[in-house]
Amino acid sequence: MSQELSAYDSVVSEKDGDNSSSREAQAAVVVFREPFEDKVCFEGETVSLECIIEGGMKPWPCKWYKGDKIVSSDNIRDESKDQTYKLTILNATNEDEGVYTLMIRNEKKDVQLKVIERQEGCVHLRNYQLELATIALRGENTIICAESGAGKTIVSYHVIERHLLNNPRGKVVFISRTNILQEQQYERACDTFSTPHFQGTINIWKAEDDDSDDFKMEIQKANLIFSTPKSLCNHLMDATAVHVSIRTFTLIILDECHHAYGKSVYNELMSYYRMAKYGEEMDCLPQIxxxxxxxxxxxxxxxTSAKGHLKQIxxxxxxxxxxxxxxxxxELLRYTSIAAKVILVYKIRQHEPVKHILLQAMAYVESKMNSRIDVFAEIREIGRKIEGENDIQAIIEIIESEYQRLEEDSGFIICVMTRAAAKAVAERLPGYLRCTNLTGLHKSVEEGGTVGKNKGRDSIVGTSTDFETExxxxxxxxxxxxxxxxISKLNIVSDIAIAEKSIFETEEIERMAAKNKKRKGxxxxxxxxxxxxxTDGNLMRHVNKKWYIVCDKEVLTRVDRITIPTKKQKEFDGFRMLEKAYGSECGHNWDSIFMYKESEFIALAQDYVKIFDRQAGKFIDCRKWSNLVFKIKHMSDDDLQNYKK
Known part of the structure; x- marks a missing residue:
């Protein structure tokens, strides 16, 4: 390297000798205003080595070295400009790792690049699971629909793994509805992502950690975070002490996403997404x-109502x-089951042999309980952690006292409200009491093997009312x-876009109303x-208050056309009727397609449509467009020009 660098120095000196004295004076010393920083990247990632110098009106000649050789590769570009010297490495590989040297005049600076090898996948899927993951792996929003037992969670883990390997600086949040489910998913993820690549990058976002001073730092360090929807919403609010933007995340996984409906907390979470998309017009939104x-x-x-509900979700x-x-x-059916309805009606018997057995069992338990202790304590819980230390301590003291008196002849039953409380209390009591917890209401019994395997059966036990509900x-x-x-066979991109925009605008009205500000309905x-x-109301236009047309070309892609015979193609007020328009999805008449000023428009007849007032949250009666309580704008020249683009 020394010979090449010396030769280069001489070339630079000769070249500089031909320059003017003013240039020589300005360029006498190379000062690195912003020096290099060593870089770390993953295989396949693009990385830039960059520094900024001072002095000189024009950039000095430079050369880049790796080791003792001048840098020369198809995937490396010198993007130096003015006083910024920049070397960009595309699709970095292990061969690109090493020390790079920038030579400017008689000055040189070293910078180190470390390329981390991408790890082999931790998650391996069956064929049907790979099929379920296809759309998500393309980076598109989707809902993964599959029966219980199909392994949707493991499919989501595969999506998460691919996402983070392809986006090393990505940040994923996995949303579970409850604290218990959140902990279960977190523990399972830690077991699944066991390679060194993921160690230290998985975190759980607990409610009790929300006010921690280190909270934001911990979230920034993690690549995969487990949270409940409400906890995340609490930090997406602008007024919160520790604010997090929706743009922080690159992928959001919503378990049991069918709860994203109405005023649910899942839909509250998505409202922040819609505000970012339509209110702030963010280009970089997380994948859902x-x-x-x-x-x-x-x-x-x-x-029809089922399809409407699904499209709303x-x-x-x-x-x-x-x-x-x-x-x-x-293959899917080998691992899941499809419900087969078989009703077995049993007559009420005069003699119940099971009743006698239950009474005997109850008497036996009572005989073993040499002491009866009633302790009433209100125990408030967050996840599996129990608050109310005095109540718990009172229970422990009473039980320990009785145990010391009766020892192995003692027995105790503690009744609590929830499974989480039962498990937490059992864990809190002293080990020598040999505590356990019994929870759950069993409404089904598996027979002949596990359901979905070995042709097992799942028998539901319940009253006639239970059967009616089931x-x-x-x-x-x-x-x-x-x-x-x-719906999976239809192209409903435009329908969803219109509906989502409508949801946002309705939410905006509600937000403005909450602030006591008036806004046009x-x-x-x-x-x-x-x-x-x-269509959306703000896309409606009128021409001379006679023609009410949709100023949006996309609506033309959502109709089936039936050509009107030439003899019946009427023309008046500059409009020429061409075809009848029927909704592609529903098949209903929406009126006609007209040619107006060399462009096709769909005109909507009031006889075939109805108006939904978003502010009132209901459909309103309007037999004529002219009687509509909302204002429809006149078709302007600007509207026409924008429509033709």
């Missing part, structure tokens, strides 16, 4: 992946594509399964017969 075995039922009565999550199993259905649920789930199958236009969204 939902997991569900069934997208809820919401009292659906028929297939999809709009709330900004999802236009569902991930379902089509190609590998047979029967209704099965019927509604069947309708939702049909809805998923049909907003509305949307729907098919009169099925309620499908046709």
């Amino acid at each position: 992946v939902g997991l569900t075995s069934s997208p809820g039922i919401n009292k659906v009565k028929d297939l 999809m709009a709330n999550l900004d999802v236009s594509k569902l991930s379902i199993v089509k190609r590998y259905k047979e 029967n209704k649920n099965i019927q509604q789930q069947y309708l939702m399964a049909q809805a998923i199958e049909e 907003l509305f949307s236009v729907h098919c009169k017969y099925c309620g499908v969204v046709i």
